[in-house]
Amino acid sequence: MEVKDKSDEEIIFLAQKNSEYFGELIDRYQKKLDRYIQRISNFSNEERDDLIQDVFLSVYENIFVFENGEKFSSWIYQIAHNKTISFWRKNKKDKIQISVDDNLSFVESNFWENKILDEIQGMDDAENLRNAILNLEMKYREVLILRYWEERNYDEISEILKIPNSTVGTLLNRGKKKLKLEYQKIIQK
Numbered sequence: 001m002e003v004k005d006k007s008d009e010e011i012i013f014l015a016q017k018n019s020e021y022f023g024e025l026i027d028r029y030q031k032k033l034d035r036y037i038q039r040i041s042n043f044s045n046e047e048r049d050d051l052i053q054d055v056f057l058s059v060y061e062n063i064f065v066f067e068n069g070e071k072f073s074s075w076i077y078q079i080a081h082n083k084t085i086s087f088w089r090k091n092k093k094d095k096i097q098i099s100v101d102d103n104l105s106f107v108e109s110n111f112w113e114n115k116i117l118d119e120i121q122g123m124d125d126a127e128n129l130r131n132a133i134l135n136l137e138m139k140y141r142e143v144l145i146l147r148y149w150e151e152r153n154y155d156e157i158s159e160i161l162k163i164p165n166s167t168v169g170t171l172l173n174r175g176k177k178k179l180k181l182e183y184q185k186i187i188q189k
Contacts, residue, residue, distance in 0.1 A: 003024050006024075008025065008072035012025070012063060019060075022063070025059070025076075029073075030056075033052050034048050036150055037084050039149055040081075040141070041084050043087070051080070051087055055080045074156045075159070077146075077150075077156070078161075128186045131186055132179055133179065136175065143161070143171040144172065144176070154169065
């Protein structure tokens with residue numbers, strides 16, 4: 001079996017014995033983490049590169065602390081989330097923003113395929129939707145992005161944000177309602 005066919009957890013086990021396997025984790029997660037950090041922060045390419053390097057350094061330094069049975073993707077996303085928020089606070093950014101990358105538009109994303117369109121009828125204008133999301137409090141923005149753009153389930157979101165599953169559900173429901181209201185405010189201007 002090739003390394004590429006192994007699970008993240010199997011590669012962690014191998015990397016704990018031989019650091020050369022760590023490169024496979026970088027290959028698997030570098031683009032995903034860049035996209036995630038860009039969506040929640042809108043940091044420059046250089047800032048994201050620095051953050052991602054810091055995330056992988058933390059993973060490498062703590063690889064022996066990774067608990068067997070824990071999901072690696074949730075663990076690394078949690079590290080990326082924490083590093084992004086810390087960087088933002090340290091550098092006093094005016095506002096964390098999300099962005100739409102070239103490969104994803106809000107209209108084409110899973111956001112619409114998960115029956116949210118029924119709840120937020122008529123939200124087909126990507127720019128107005130983006131602005132509505134930017135107006136949300138971070139706690140709502142994070143769960144919406146993790147759920148619908150990063151396609152994480154409730155358990156993973158709970159692990160990443162270190163909040164109970166029930167809180168994830170509550171934040172998603174409230175976030176969708178607030179998003180609908182923000183969107184309606186924008187289109188009525």
